[in-house]
Amino acid sequence: MSALGLLRRAALLLAVPALLVAAWWLLTAGSTDFFWPPLSQILGAFDDTWFHGRFTRDVLPSVGRLLAGYLLALVIGVGLGTAIGSVRTLRALLEPVLEFFRAIPPPVLVPILMLFAGIGTGMKILVIVSGCVWPVLLNTVEGVRALDEVLGDTARCYRMRPHSRYVHLVLRGASPQIAAGARQALSIGIILMVISEMFAAGDGVGFTIVQFQRGFAIPQMWTGIILLGLIGVVLSLLFQLVESWALRWYTGLRGSEREG
Amino acid sequence: MTRFRAALAAAGLLLLSACGSGNDSDSGGGPATLKLSVIPIVDVAPIYLGQQQGFFAEQGLKLQIVTAQGGAAIVPAVVSGQVDFGFSNYTSLILARSKGLPLKVVGPGNASTGQAGKDFGGVLVKAGSPIRTPKDLAGKRVAVNTLNNINDTTVRASIRKAGGDPANVRFTELAFPDMLAALDKGNVDAVQVVEPFLTTGLKAGDRLVASNYVDTAPNLTIAGYFTSQKTASSKPELVKKFSAALQESLRYAAAHPDAARKVLAAYTKISPAVASALILPKWPASVDRASVDTLARLAQQDGLIKTVPDTGGLLP
Numbered sequence: 062m063s064a065l066g067l068l069r070r071a072a073l074l075l076a077v078p079a080l081l082v083a084a085w086w087l088l089t090a091g092s093t094d095f096f097w098p099p100l101s102q103i104l105g106a107f108d109d110t111w112f113h114g115r116f117t118r119d120v121l122p123s124v125g126r127l128l129a130g131y132l133l134a135l136v137i138g139v140g141l142g143t144a145i146g147s148v149r150t151l152r153a154l155l156e157p158v159l160e161f162f163r164a165i166p167p168p169v170l171v172p173i174l175m176l177f178a179g180i181g182t183g184m185k186i187l188v189i190v191s192g193c194v195w196p197v198l199l200n201t202v203e204g205v206r207a208l209d210e211v212l213g214d215t216a217r218c219y220r221m222r223p224h225s226r227y228v229h230l231v232l233r234g235a236s237p238q239i240a241a242g243a244r245q246a247l248s249i250g251i252i253l254m255v256i257s258e259m260f261a262a263g264d265g266v267g268f269t270i271v272q273f274q275r276g277f278a279i280p281q282m283w284t285g286i287i288l289l290g291l292i293g294v295v296l297s298l299l300f301q302l303v304e305s306w307a308l309r310w311y312t313g314l315r316g317s318e319r320e321g
Numbered sequence: 322m323t324r325f326r327a328a329l330a331a332a333g334l335l336l337l338s339a340c341g342s343g344n345d346s347d348s349g350g351g352p353a354t355l356k357l358s359v360i361p362i363v364d365v366a367p368i369y370l371g372q373q374q375g376f377f378a379e380q381g382l383k384l385q386i387v388t389a390q391g392g393a394a395i396v397p398a399v400v401s402g403q404v405d406f407g408f409s410n411y412t413s414l415i416l417a418r419s420k421g422l423p424l425k426v427v428g429p430g431n432a433s434t435g436q437a438g439k440d441f442g443g444v445l446v447k448a449g450s451p452i453r454t455p456k457d458l459a460g461k462r463v464a465v466n467t468l469n470n471i472n473d474t475t476v477r478a479s480i481r482k483a484g485g486d487p488a489n490v491r492f493t494e495l496a497f498p499d500m501l502a503a504l505d506k507g508n509v510d511a512v513q514v515v516e517p518f519l520t521t522g523l524k525a526g527d528r529l530v531a532s533n534y535v536d537t538a539p540n541l542t543i544a545g546y547f548t549s550q551k552t553a554s555s556k557p558e559l560v561k562k563f564s565a566a567l568q569e570s571l572r573y574a575a576a577h578p579d580a581a582r583k584v585l586a587a588y589t590k591i592s593p594a595v596a597s598a599l600i601l602p603k604w605p606a607s608v609d610r611a612s613v614d615t616l617a618r619l620a621q622q623d624g625l626i627k628t629v630p631d632t633g634g635l636l637p
Contacts, residue, residue: 095422096397172499180493180508261464261495261503275393275413276469276625277420 098280103287106280111288115269123265124292126182127254130189134246138194139239142201143231152202163199167192167253171260180261188257193246200242204235237311240304247300251293266292352383355563356404357546358395361388361588363441363516364431364544365408366581367604369588371570379569380562388588391467396422400549405556406563410544412471412625415617418635419626423550426636427560428567430544431602432609433534441602442515442543444476444531445522447504452511455531456485461510464495464503471543472513472533474619479536501525516599517591524598537619538612545608564637568606575604608636 086100111120145151145159167188174191178184208231216230232239255267262268270285305312355377359365368386371377377384387404389395395407396417408430417424434440444463446452452461458480465472477487495503500512501522513533514522523529534541546567553560574581578601585596613636617629 095400095420172496175499175508176502176506179506180495180503261493261499261508263468263491263493271393272469275416275467277396277417277422279420 095277096279098283103280103283107284107287110281110284119264119266119269120288120292123254123258123267126185126257126265127189127250127296130186130253131193131247131250133186134190134193134250135197135243137190138197138242138246139201139232142198142239143205143227143235145198146202146205146235147231152206159195159198163195168256171257175261184260185254185257185262185265189250189253192253193250196242196245196249197239198242200238200245201235204238205231207238208234233310237308240308244297244300244304247296248293251289251296255289352378352381353559353562354383354385355406355559356385356387357406357408357563358387358389358398358404359408360390360392360395363585363589363591363599364602366584366601367567367570367574368408370574370577370581370584371566373584373587374570374573376569376573377563377566380566382559382562382566384566393467396424399424399547399552402549402552405552405559406546406548408544408546410471411542411613411616412474412620414545414547414635415613415620415630415632416470416625418632419620419628419630424547424635425550425553426545426547426608427553428546428564428637429542429571429605429608430546432543432605432612433532433537433541434600434603435535435540437532437535438529439600440532440535441519441600442472442513442532442534443519443529444479444511444513444533445501445504445519445527446511446530447507448526448528450510450528450530452530454485455479455483455533455536458490458511458530459485459487460489460491462491462493462508464493464500464509464512466495466497466500466513468492468494469623469625471616474616474623474625475533475537475541476513476531477623478619479531479533482536483531501527516601517589517595520595520599538609538615540603540605540609541612541615542605542609543602571604571606575606610636 082100089097089099090101092099145155170191171184171188174184174187178187212230212234216226221230254265255270258265258267259271266285266289270282270289273279273282273285357368359368368384372384372386387398389398392409392413395404395409396413398404399407400422406427410430414424414426433442444455444458452458455476458476463473463476465476473492476492477490480487480490493509495509495512497514497518500509500514501518503509504512504522504527505525511530512522519529534543546563548560581601582596582599585591586593591599610632613632614629617626617632620626621629
């Protein structure tokens with residue numbers, strides 16, 4: 062890509078965020094409204110609020126719980142999803158139940174989860190898992206169901222072992238769908254990370270934002286909201302990296318199909 | 322390009338109108354509508370009672386009660402003018418005041434009964450707990466409904482009064498309805514509860530180890546009704562009428578505790594059996610200034626605020 066093309070891409074990427082920040086800055090510039098402080102004041106409070114102890118005390122535990130819950134949801138979702146997707150009877154048996162459970166918003170489960178998972182880190186991770194697992198699970202089921210039958214028959218003819226059949230046929234074939242579910246789950250995970258910290262928490266970004274709000278430290282509260290957004294951006298960038306690496310065969314395939 | 326500009330202008334307008342939403346409760350003839358935001362708990366029984374008795378109508382007010390989940394949502398609603406008056410505990414009001422929020426108390430809310438062991442709030446432990454006095458709470462896990470607020474500061478005051486060190490008490494935030502289960506399961510060692518959970522816990526065999534409001538100050542004022550400075554100066558008539566109706570309601574509730582217990586069924590889910598057994602707070606006619614100063618001092622001592630604000634400007 063030429064230097065000019067690169068510049069153009071960067072401009073396209075940053076144009077809207079820059080415009081939004083500029084609009085925010087201008088609209089709040091002379092604000093005396095207590096709950097809408099000037100953006101300059103919010104940004105001024107950012108460093109003091111987060112990078113003098115709170116990063117390790119609140120941000121890292123939050124992100125740690127998010128990643129633990131998210132990865133656990135991935136493992137459970139993919140594991141159960143491939144099983145349900147592969148076995149028709151299992152699918153018929155479980156589908157109504159799954160639809161029932163996925164419709165329950167995790168926040169209403171928190172008081173119940175507290176009864177058997179306590180009020181510690183385990184409960185918070187469980188809240189994240191309980192929400193993240195659904196898009197992964199349901200997309201995996203769909204992905205496995207939509208596997209190319211010819212490929213399945215071929216694998217059978219070649220007597221592929223169950224393990225390599227699972228890894229090379231089932232998982233790989235369903236991986237574009239799994240990735241779509243995993244992407245949805247990531248944003249749900251961030252929301253639930255915050256929500257789980259509103260119950261019985263002692264640290265975390267969500268917890269800290271609520272504390273700021275209750276203590277009427279409004280600029281600091283806004284810095285927390287901005288930080289949450291930034292965490293979302295960073296995680297989504299990381300996700301894209303992993304996805305493009307894991308699905309490089311798929312994007313290659315799609316590309317050649319389009320050309321051919 | 323023009324369309325884009327128009328869209329941008331529209332978006333700007335939307336933002337502006339979102340920032341400045343307010344209401345005009347003084348406009349028009351007939352009774353003035355008054356919006357009051359409260360948390361639906363035992364403490365605000367006089368308001369519901371006063372509404373039933375017609376004390377607000379007598380003042381020419383049409384009372385509209387807006388219930389909120391927590392005090393944190395009430396202050397912004399009052400400051401932005403979405404509601405005229407709100408109900409909050411004094412520690413929250415002191416915190417808000419110290420950050421420069423222009424709030425003004427218009428009348429007392431409720432107060433501790435002042436009798437140790439017979440107050441409407443206290444610290445419970447399980448029957449077999451080794452914790453016997455507030456001093457034993459040092460180093461233990463104690464649940465409060467909101468951290469850095471009136472309940473943890475007064476529990477610390479209680480521990481200090483008993484000669485203990487509150488520095489290493491581990492406070493955990495739990496909603497009142499979740500506390501007794503958490504105590505029962507051993508997730509926490511003690512819980513700071515108010516009615517009706519206090520009576521429910523005692524009935525279930527839990528043991529009271531501290532009356533934290535009583536230990537903090539004699540006649541500790543807990544909460545009050547407030548408005549914004551803006552409403553106070555732009556609608557003095559409304560404020561005057563509201564305080565008059567409020568005073569009447571508080572007086573009536575204090576004189577008729579049975580009526581107050583009965584009205585609980587109208588806006589809470591408290592069962593009649595618990596409602597008839599629970600300990601009602603005191604509904605005093607005036608704010609105990611000394612105890613508000615005590616709360617401000619405690620907030621500063623526990624690091625909630627840096628400097629003690631002038632409570633005189635906050636109080637009526």
